[in-house]
Amino acid sequence: xxxxxxxxxHGFSVALExxxxxxxxxxxxxxxxIGVLPGMGIMATISILLPLTFGMPPVAAILMLxxxxxxxxxxxxxxxxxxxxxxxxxxxxxxxxxxPMTLQGRGGVALGITMMAAFFxxxxxxxxxxxxxxxxxxxxxxxGPAEVCTLMLLGxxxxxxxxxxxxxxxxxxxxxxxxxxxxxxxVDTGTARFTFGALSLYNGVDLVAVALGFFGVAEFLKxxxxxxxxxxxxxxxxxxxxxxxxxxxxxxxxxxxxxVIGSLCSLIPxxxxxxxxxxxxxxxxxxSRTPGIFGQGAIAGVASPEASTHxxxxxxxxxxxxxxxxxxxxxxxxLGALIIQGIQPGPQLMTEHPDVxxxxxxxxWVGNILLVILNVPMIxxxxxxxxxxxxxxxxxxxxxxxxxxxxxNNEMFGVVQTLVIGVVGYGLLRLGFxxxxxxxxxxxxxxxxxxxxxxxxxxxxxxxxxxxxxxxxFFVALGVTLxxxxxxxxxxxxxxxxxxAGLVPDAKGALEES
Amino acid sequence: xxxxxxxxxxxxxxxxGPAVADDYPNKFVTVIVPFAAGSGSDTAARVIGQYLGPKLxxxxxxxxxxxxxxxxxxxxxARATPNxxxxxxxxxxxxxSNSALYKKLTYxxxxxxxxxxxxxxxxxxxxxxxxxxxxxxxxLIAYGKANPGKLAYAGGSSTSIVMAETFAKETGxxxxxxxxxxxxPALTDVIAGRVSMMFADMSSTISFVKAGxxxxxxxxxxxxxxxxxxxxxxxxxxxKGFDLASWTGLFAPAGTPAAxxxxxxxxxxxVLAMPEVQQRLISLGVEPTPMSASDFNSFAGKxxxxxxxxxxxxxxxxx
Numbered sequence: 139x140x141x142x143x144x145x146x147x148h149g150f151s152v153a154l155e156x157x158x159x160x161x162x163x164x165x166x167x168x169x170x171x172i173g174v175l176p177g178m179g180i181m182a183t184i185s186i187l188l189p190l191t192f193g194m195p196p197v198a199a200i201l202m203l204x205x206x207x208x209x210x211x212x213x214x215x216x217x218x219x220x221x222x223x224x225x226x227x228x229x230x231x232x233x234x235x236x237x238p239m240t241l242q243g244r245g246g247v248a249l250g251i252t253m254m255a256a257f258f259x260x261x262x263x264x265x266x267x268x269x270x271x272x273x274x275x276x277x278x279x280x281x282g283p284a285e286v287c288t289l290m291l292l293g294x295x296x297x298x299x300x301x302x303x304x305x306x307x308x309x310x311x312x313x314x315x316x317x318x319x320x321x322x323x324x325v326d327t328g329t330a331r332f333t334f335g336a337l338s339l340y341n342g343v344d345l346v347a348v349a350l351g352f353f354g355v356a357e358f359l360k361x362x363x364x365x366x367x368x369x370x371x372x373x374x375x376x377x378x379x380x381x382x383x384x385x386x387x388x389x390x391x392x393x394x395x396x397x398v399i400g401s402l403c404s405l406i407p408x409x410x411x412x413x414x415x416x417x418x419x420x421x422x423x424x425x426s427r428t429p430g431i432f433g434q435g436a437i438a439g440v441a442s443p444e445a446s447t448h449x450x451x452x453x454x455x456x457x458x459x460x461x462x463x464x465x466x467x468x469x470x471x472x473l474g475a476l477i478i479q480g481i482q483p484g485p486q487l488m489t490e491h492p493d494v495x496x497x498x499x500x501x502x503w504v505g506n507i508l509l510v511i512l513n514v515p516m517i518x519x520x521x522x523x524x525x526x527x528x529x530x531x532x533x534x535x536x537x538x539x540x541x542x543x544x545x546x547n548n549e550m551f552g553v554v555q556t557l558v559i560g561v562v563g564y565g566l567l568r569l570g571f572x573x574x575x576x577x578x579x580x581x582x583x584x585x586x587x588x589x590x591x592x593x594x595x596x597x598x599x600x601x602x603x604x605x606x607x608x609x610x611x612f613f614v615a616l617g618v619t620l621x622x623x624x625x626x627x628x629x630x631x632x633x634x635x636x637x638x639a640g641l642v643p644d645a646k647g648a649l650e651e652s
Numbered sequence: 653x654x655x656x657x658x659x660x661x662x663x664x665x666x667x668x669g670p671a672v673a674d675d676y677p678n679k680f681v682t683v684i685v686p687f688a689a690g691s692g693s694d695t696a697a698r699v700i701g702q703y704l705g706p707k708l709x710x711x712x713x714x715x716x717x718x719x720x721x722x723x724x725x726x727x728x729x730a731r732a733t734p735n736x737x738x739x740x741x742x743x744x745x746x747x748x749s750n751s752a753l754y755k756k757l758t759y760x761x762x763x764x765x766x767x768x769x770x771x772x773x774x775x776x777x778x779x780x781x782x783x784x785x786x787x788x789x790x791x792l793i794a795y796g797k798a799n800p801g802k803l804a805y806a807g808g809s810s811t812s813i814v815m816a817e818t819f820a821k822e823t824g825x826x827x828x829x830x831x832x833x834x835x836x837p838a839l840t841d842v843i844a845g846r847v848s849m850m851f852a853d854m855s856s857t858i859s860f861v862k863a864g865x866x867x868x869x870x871x872x873x874x875x876x877x878x879x880x881x882x883x884x885x886x887x888x889x890x891x892k893g894f895d896l897a898s899w900t901g902l903f904a905p906a907g908t909p910a911a912x913x914x915x916x917x918x919x920x921x922x923v924l925a926m927p928e929v930q931q932r933l934i935s936l937g938v939e940p941t942p943m944s945a946s947d948f949n950s951f952a953g954k955x956x957x958x959x960x961x962x963x964x965x966x967x968x969x970x971x
Binding site for chain 1: 688689690691694695698699701702714715716717718719720721723724727753758801804810828829830831832833836837839840841843844846847855858859860862863865931932935936968969
C-alpha cells in the first residue's frame with residue numbers, strides 16, 4: 139500500500155512517454171469512432187488490430203488495446219441518445235430516457251450528462267483499481283453460483299417493470315427475454331435448445347443482434363411510418379446543449395449510485411458493463427420518488443446507467459490485471475495480446491511487470507481526460523447529425539448495423555437475425571409492448587439459470603444454499619421485500635380506489651338527506 | 653452450347669491447372685479459427701500466422717468463426733474451394749470429440765479434409781484447490797475414496813470434461829461434474845474452493861500455480877512436460893497409458909492440390925523450428941510438434957476415433 143503512490147508516479151512516467159502517449163491516443167480515438175458506429179464490435183476491432191501490436195513494445199500495445207475498449211464506451215451512448223440506436227449493448231438502457239430527451243430537444247443535455255457520468259464513473263473505477271484492487275479481488279471470490287444467482291434474480295425482479303407503460307406487459311416482455319435466452323447449447327447437458335438445427339444458434343442468439351434489432355431496427359421501422367419528411371433539427375435549440383445547474387443537481391446522486399453498482403458488478407465474473415447498466419437503471423427507478431418520469435426523459439435514467447457502464451468498464455480491468463481472470467470476451471482478448479507479447483498475466487503481473495500494470499492505470503487517467511477533451515466539443519457536432527434528413531440517415535444507419543453485425547462472427551446469419559428481430563420488435567412496438575425488458579431477461583436469464591443449477595449441483599440439491607451465505611441471503615431478502623412491497627402497494631391502491639368509489643354514493647346520500 | 657462450355661472448361665483447366673503450385677500463394681491466405689479471438693488456439697494461430705506470412709510472401713488473415721464447438725468453422729472450410737487459400741485451424745474438438753458430440757455433423761472430419769501440418773499440443777494440468785490435503789494423484793484417489801461424494805470437478809470445455817470423466821472411470825473415484833461455459837469462471841470457483849479440482853490447460857493455470865492459489869499435481873500427456881519436468885504424469889502415477897491433451901493443426905479442404913499441401917507443410921514446419929516462435933508458443937503452453945503432412949493425416953484420423961470413443965465412454969449424449 140505504501141508503494142502505491144511511487145508506483146503510480148512511475149506509471150505516469152511510463153504512460154506519458156511520447157511513444158506510449160501516442161498509442162494511447164490512437165487507441166482511444168479508434169475506440170471513440172468505433173463506439174459511434176452501430177454494431178461495430180470492440181471485439182472485431184481489437185482482433186483486426188491485434189496483428190499490428192505484434193511489432194510494438196508490450197506497454198504501447200496494451201495501452202492502445204485498452205484505449206479502444208474504454209474509448210468505445212464514450213462513443214457508445216451517442217447513437218443511443220440521439221437515434222435510439224444502441225451501438226453497444228451496454229448502452230441500450232440509455233435509450234430508454236436518452237431518446238425521449240432528444241425528442242424533447244434536450245439531446246445535447248443528455249450527452250453532456252453522459253460525459254460527466256462517464257468521467258466520474260471511470261475515475262472511480264480507476265481509483266478502485268489503484269487503492270483497493272487486492273481487497274476487491276477477495277470480495278470477488280466470495281461471489282459463487284448461489285450469490286450470482288440471487289443477484290440476477292433480484293435484477294430481474296427489480297427490472298421487470300423497467301420500461302414505461304403497463305407492468306403486466308413489462309413482465310410479459312421479460313419472460314420473452316428469458317425464453318430467448320434459453321436458445322443455444324445448454325451448459326449442463328450439452329443439449330441444443332430451440333436451435334431448429336441451425337448451427338449458428340448453438341451459441342445462442344447474438345446479444346448485439348437483440349440490442350440492435352429491438353431498439354434500432356424496430357424504431358426505424360416505426361419512424362418510417364410516422365415521420366413523413368424532415369428531421370429532428372427543429373427540436374434542437376442551441377442553449378440546450380449544456381446541462382443547467384438544476385440538471386446537474388438531478389444527475390449527481392444517480393451518477394454516484396450508478397458508479398457504485400457498476401464497480402461492484404464488474405468484480406463478479408461474467409457480470410460486465412451491460413448487466414451493470416441494467417441493474418443501475420432498475421435500482422434508480424426503484425429508489426426514485428417519481429418513477430413515473432422514467433422513460434419520458436428522466437435525467438437520472440441517463441446518468442445512472444452511463445456512470446455504471448463506465449465504472450464497470452474500468453473496474454473490469456481489476457480481476458483481469460490483478461488475477462489474470464478475464465471478466466468478458468474483450469478482456470480475454472486483451473490478455474491474449476499480453477501473452478503474445480510474452481507477458482504471462484496473473485497475480486504476479488503487478489510485481490513482475492510494474493511497467494505494464496501501473497503504466498496501464500496511469501494511461502486510464504490520460505486516456506479518459508483525452509476522451510473528455512475530444513468529446514465535449516463534439517457534442518454540438520453530434521447533435522447536428524439530427525439535421526441530416528431521415529431518408530438519408532436511416533438507410534446509412536441500417537447499412538452500418540448490417541456491417542457491424544456481420545463483423546461480430548463473419549456470418550450473414552447475424553444480419554438476418556438482426557433484421558428478423560427488428561421486424562418482430564416493430565410488431566411489439568405497434569402493440570404497445572416496450573422491448574427493453576426483453577433485453578433485460580435475455581441478459582440476466584442465462585446467468586440466472588446457469589448459476590441456479592450450478593449452485594444446486596454443488597449443494598447436492600439443497601435449496602438452503604441460497605440463504606446460507608450472508609451475501610445471497612441479503613439478495614433474497616431484498617427480492618422478497620421488493621415483491622411483498624409491490625403487492626402491498628398494489629392492494630392499498632385498489633383499496634383506496636374502492637374506498638373513494640364507496641365514498642361517492644355516501645356523499646350523494648348525505649346530500650340528499652340535507 | 654454444351655460443347656462450348658466443355659471447351660471453356662478444358663481451357664480453364666489448362667490455364668490454371670499446372671500453374672497452381674508454382675505461384676501459390678498469389679493472394680492472402682485465410683485461416684479460419686473456430687474459437688474466439690484471444691483464446692489459446694487463436695493466439696497460437698496468430699503467432700504462427702505472423703511468421704508464416706513472410707515465408708509465403710503473402711499475409712495470413714486469421715478469421716474467427718465461433719460456435720457449435722467448431723462445427724460452424726469446420727463446415728465453412730469443408731465447403732470452401734480447395735485451392736489452399738482457405739485453411740482451418742482444427743483441434744481435437746473439430747477433428748475428434750465433435751464426431752461423438754453431434755448426431756448429425758455437417759462435415760466429415762476425415763473425408764472432407766486433408767491435414768496440412770500439426771501446430772502443437774496444449775498440455776493440461778490437473779489442478780486442485782490448495783486447501784485440500786492433496787499433493788499428488790495418489791492423495792487425490794485416496795481422498796476421493798475416503799470421502800465419497802466430496803470431490804467435484806469444474807469443466808471449462810468438452811476436452812476438460814472428457815479428461816475428468818476418463819480419469820474418474822479409470823481410477824474408480826466418484827467425481828461430481830460441474831460444467832462451465834469457459835475456463836475463467838471455472839478457475840475462479842476452484843481457487844475459491846467451491847469446486848475441488850479441474851483439468852485445465854497450462855497457460856490459463858500456470859500463474860495461479862506459481863502464486864500458490866492452485867496446486868498442480870500432474871500433467872495429462874504420456875510424457876512429462878519439458879517445461880515442468882518435476883511434475884509427474886497421470887500415466888506414471890495412477891492410470892497407465894493416460895495420454896490426453898488438446899492439439900491444433902492446419903487443415904485444407906479435401907481436394908487441395910498435393911503440391912500446395914506439401915508447400916504449406918514445409919513452411920509451417922520451418923516456422924515451428926524458429927527459436928523465437930518456439931519460445932512464444934511454449935509461453936502459451938503449446939509444445940510444437942512438427943510432423944509431415946501424411947503423418948499428421950494419420951494422426952488426425954486416429955484422434956477422431958479416440959476422442960469419439962472417450963466422449964461416448966464419458967457418457968456425454970450426442971446432440
